[in-house]
Amino acid sequence: MGRVTQRRKVLRLSLDGQTNRRMDTLAAEEPLEIRLGAKAFSITMRTPGDDFDLVAGFLVSEGVVWEAAQLGAMRFCAGEDEQGRQTYNVIDAQLAPGVALPDTSLERHVYTSSSCGICGTASIDAVTKSSHFPILGADTADAGQDTGNDDGALAGNASPHLPLATLLSLPDKLRERQQVFDRTGGVHAAGLFSFDGELLCLREDVGRHNAVDKVVGWALREGRLPLSDTVLQVSGRASFELVQKAYLAGIPVLAAVSAPSSLAVELAEESGLTLAGFSRGNTVNIYAHPGRIIGAKVEIPL
The missing domain is CATH 3.40.140.10 (Cytidine Deaminase, domain 2)
Structure with a gap:
């Protein structure tokens, strides 16, 4: 599993002329490719950890699933970095029989940044989805x-x-x-x-x-x-x-x-x-x- 944090050297400066080198702890950020039935669906930048939860929640947010029974097995796919270490950066999710794959017009094959949001009012109608759980009261x-x-x-x-x-x-x-x-x-x-x-x-x-x-x-x-x-x-x-x-x-x-x-x-x-x-x-x-x-x-x- 990828690390949640990473250590890096930094140079600390101040106006009083003091300088020192130290180690700093940074939040890890790595790509995660989400596949549905071995077919590429989305790539997002995330902090490793709770990745199965991330994929499940993303599929809810995309309107693909809304019940636990609709989502079958999830698994990490093989992948290695330049040092030959398993990256754990690709997850293949299987939908239950009868659950429709998303419309290809809604697939996100492009890079998605970790600060991604909805940009521009022209796309709002295309991404607004109807909930299976209307908020009552x-x-x-x-x-x-x-x-x-x-x-x-x-x-x-x-x-x-x-x-x-x-x-x-x-x-x-x-x-x-x-x-x-x-x-x-x-x-x-x-x-x-x-x-x-x-x-x-x-x-x-x-x-x-x-x-x-x-x-x-x-x-x-x-x-x-x-x-x-x-x-x-x-x-x-x-x-x-x-x-x-x-x-x-x-x-x-x-x-x-x-x-x-x-x-x-x-x-x-x-x-x-x-x-x-x-x-x-x-x-x-x-x-x-x-x-x-x-x-x-x-x-x-x-």
């Missing part, structure tokens, strides 16, 4: 209706309410468990939490979208989809792509420590997903569907 929640339930759950099949204090606690809980970031300072994190604030799964990667795919892939392989009673907390910004990944996994709340993009907000509004940004300390901005958040008075409805 947003309209009822936003109407501010009192269901009378002591446990905070909305009526019918709606997702539960999320206490504001719990939402605000998630960035610190995520940061406390970022082991690779502590060693490198160079990776993103995505954490899946229950509405009670319990951490269910955390993944780190040089690519924020990879970290989310690893979390969703873990959930798929554990048979947990749809994730209708969870919150996805991410360490960076909230892009269109991250909202879509949450939507396709049935996650009703996505929270980020930084800003969302305009397209992320638009997709969240359309899909019924609660989108939070700048979640830091005692404050947070709610950009779409604030009704799921309880514990604070909303005087001006969105």
